[in-house]
Amino acid sequence: MSQQKMFNVAVVGATGAVGEQIIGLLEKRDFPIAELKLLSSARSAGKKVTFKGKEYTVEEATPESFKGVEIALFSAGGDVSKALAPHAVKHGAVCIDNTNAYRMDPDTPLVVPEVNLDKVNEHKGIIANPNCSTIQMVAALKPLQDKYGISRIIVSTYQAVSGAGSRAIDEMLRQTREVLDGNEANPDILPVGSLPVKHQIAFNAIPQIDKFQDNGYTLEELKMVRETKKIMDDESIDVTATCVRIPVVYGHSESVYVELKQDYELEDVKKLLADAPGVVLVDDPAGQRYPLATDAAGKPDVFVGRLRRDLGHARGLNLWIVSDNLLKGAAWNAVQIAEYIAIEKP
Numbered sequence: 044m045s046q047q048k049m050f051n052v053a054v055v056g057a058t059g060a061v062g063e064q065i066i067g068l069l070e071k072r073d074f075p076i077a078e079l080k081l082l083s084s085a086r087s088a089g090k091k092v093t094f095k096g097k098e099y100t101v102e103e104a105t106p107e108s109f110k111g112v113e114i115a116l117f118s119a120g121g122d123v124s125k126a127l128a129p130h131a132v133k134h135g136a137v138c139i140d141n142t143n144a145y146r147m148d149p150d151t152p153l154v155v156p157e158v159n160l161d162k163v164n165e166h167k168g169i170i171a172n173p174n175c176s177t178i179q180m181v182a183a184l185k186p187l188q189d190k191y192g193i194s195r196i197i198v199s200t201y202q203a204v205s206g207a208g209s210r211a212i213d214e215m216l217r218q219t220r221e222v223l224d225g226n227e228a229n230p231d232i233l234p235v236g237s238l239p240v241k242h243q244i245a246f247n248a249i250p251q252i253d254k255f256q257d258n259g260y261t262l263e264e265l266k267m268v269r270e271t272k273k274i275m276d277d278e279s280i281d282v283t284a285t286c287v288r289i290p291v292v293y294g295h296s297e298s299v300y301v302e303l304k305q306d307y308e309l310e311d312v313k314k315l316l317a318d319a320p321g322v323v324l325v326d327d328p329a330g331q332r333y334p335l336a337t338d339a340a341g342k343p344d345v346f347v348g349r350l351r352r353d354l355g356h357a358r359g360l361n362l363w364i365v366s367d368n369l370l371k372g373a374a375w376n377a378v379q380i381a382e383y384i385a386i387e388k389p
């Protein structure tokens with residue numbers, strides 16, 4: 044048997060909510076790393092991070108940081124990816140980008156391994172990781188698309204604050220304490236939008252994730268629409284989304300209605316999902332068991348339940364889909380792609 048090659052790996056955004064999860068997974072999965080570079084902005088440069096018992100010093104990310112880097116995992120926002128990923132590619136690295144920067148670029152594969160892993164082989168230096176809300180939905184719907192075809196998807200999300208970064212987690216916890224103490228919530232971070240208008244997230248639901256677009260949808264909603272069509276490789280699927288932030292720390296939940304192209308039996312759909320890679324079926328109304336964010340947190344899987352036929356449309360199906368937004372929704376999906384490149388790729 045040939046020896047596993049070891050890779051020089053860079054994590055850009057290493058001090059962030061997603062970056063920390065990426066580092067944790069690289070350690071847990073014993074990723075074949077020769078040298079590891081942990082990169083951030085100048086703010087966190089000098090910070091110490093322990094990886095496999097060894098202390099690493101976080102460095103400021105610059106175009107020169109990528110000399111000798113073979114795999115670079117980016118989660119420092121779209122502007123950083125746009126500014127630095129081309130330099131990483133020039134230095135010979137394959138970039139796995141967690142941001143919106145390249146997702147809809149026709150030359151960049153947008154990959155969810157359970158759906159379209161083969162697209163990785165078409166990359167020209169950058170592979171995009173989809174938005175967290177898209178990843179968990181398409182991972183669960185892919186087996187249905189393959190067996191029955193999908194004509195329409197209507198999704199409403201219930202998204203955890205960790206999706207908006209570590210400052211949003213702190214904000215939600217702080218506000219909760221303030222409100223319980225009888226004080227004002229003093230919102231400061233959410234929603235992340237184009238205006239300085241902020242709303243209370245503690246004990247609330249905010250129907251805005253990312254900036255509003257001219258058509259009345261938010262960018263998060265349009266990401267779901269566009270990315271779903273690209274990953275499922277079918278522009279004809281009608282997708283509409285409403286994305287809502289709720290006061291949960293980890294785990295996005297989604298109410299998803301799909302219209303299938305062919306008739307289905309509910310029991311067949313359950314079996315299909317129970318057997319699907321990366322998907323766990325939790326669907327036991329009699330036992331009051333269904334996917335919950337608190338159960339999904341910390342796990343790599345996509346949990347699906349509450350399966351029921353639509354009462355008006357015979358080929359309509361309702362599902363409840365839950366996953367840890369920082370794991371399958373970001374870090375784990377990226378590390379799965381990195382493992383394919385480093386270990387499995389022919």
Ligand code: NAP
Pocket residue numbers: 055056057058059060061062082083084085086087088104117118119120121123141142143172173174175176205206207208209210368372373
């Ligand atoms: P976060 O907790 O706020 O962390 C941001 C990270 O980016 C920090 O490490 C920060 O370093 C670094 N950074 C900021 N500006 C930088 C710069 N100019 N140069 C280099 N590094 C810089 O945010 P997060 O939740 O981890 O999310 C980070 C990004 O990942 C998001 O903006 C988004 O694009 C992407 N994301 C994707 C998904 C998904 O759905 N796949 C989900 C969440 C996030 P400092 O410590 O120095 O500030």
Ligand code: 3JN
Pocket residue numbers: 120121141142143144173174175202203205206207252266368
């Ligand atoms: O809000 C969430 O739950 C997911 C957020 C994702 C996100 C946050 C800031 C910038 C993204 C993303 O992955 O689409 C971006 C971005 O890259 O534009």
